[in-house]
Amino acid sequence: MRYKPDYESVHSHPLPAWYDDAKFGIFIHWSLFSVPAVAGEQHQDISQSFRSGSRDIWKNYPYAEWYFNSLRIPGSVTQEFHKKHYGDKSYESFQKEFEEQNADFDVSEWVERIRAAGAKYAVFVTKHHDGYNLWPTRNPNPRCPEYHSTLDFVGELCEGARRAGIRMGLYYSGVFDW
Numbered sequence: 001m002r003y004k005p006d007y008e009s010v011h012s013h014p015l016p017a018w019y020d021d022a023k024f025g026i027f028i029h030w031s032l033f034s035v036p037a038v039a040g041e042q043h044q045d046i047s048q049s050f051r052s053g054s055r056d057i058w059k060n061y062p063y064a065e066w067y068f069n070s071l072r073i074p075g076s077v078t079q080e081f082h083k084k085h086y087g088d089k090s091y092e093s094f095q096k097e098f099e100e101q102n103a104d105f106d107v108s109e110w111v112e113r114i115r116a117a118g119a120k121y122a123v124f125v126t127k128h129h130d131g132y133n134l135w136p137t138r139n140p141n142p143r144c145p146e147y148h149s150t151l152d153f154v155g156e157l158c159e160g161a162r163r164a165g166i167r168m169g170l171y172y173s174g175v176f177d178w
Contacts, residue, residue: 018167022120027171029125030153032094032132033067035101036085040070040077067091068130092144095132099150107160115164122161123169126154131177143177 003009040060058069059076068091070078082089114122127133131141133148135155141147154170161168 019121022167024117024119025121025123025169026114026117026119027123027125028157029065029128031065031125031128031134032091032098032130033064033128035094035097036067036082037064038078038081039064039067065125065128091130092147095147102151102153105151105153105156107156110157111160111164111166114161114166119166121167121169122157123171124154124157125171125173127172127174129173129177141177 003013039062041062058073061070061076061078067078070076071082071091073079124134126135131143131147133141134153135148136150136152137148158168158170
């Protein structure tokens with residue numbers, strides 16, 4: 001069967017048997033935002049917040065992976081936290097600390113946790129909207145050429161997961177960078 005680039009065609013595509021049987025997987029968001037590891041508080045269901053139409057949702061956004069974006073919003077929980085704990089330090093400067101904290105990255109520990117949780121697959125965010133690649137790339141970020149990991153977190157996790165029989169998916173945010 002040939003699929004067309006429209007909703008009806010793609011929606012008619014059957015799920016792969018392994019995915020339909022898996023029932024549980026883990027989506028991993030991990031990058032420079034893991035250094036400060038803070039976000040706003042969620043006061044209601046996030047979809048209700050968006051439906052309300054209030055622009056204040058971005059000031060108290062409850063996801064740490066949006067730290068870089070939230071940092072630029074005057075009066076946001078993230079901006080206040082950052083000023084108090086990091087002063088004028090830039091988000092990009094977390095790169096050095098992130099690399100140092102993860103120099104002893106043990107992929108076998110991660111894979112064992114995924115397996116022990118009963119997950120049959122994992123999806124790893126290889127680059128979030130902050131533009132930081134979690135592998136050493138020869139294709140630099142045009143805004144910040146050294147803005148990528150010197151460690152190959154993506155390759156190591158994929159190799160370890162495959163050895164353990166865990167399927168891997170990769171998410172790469174290529175639509176926009178903040």
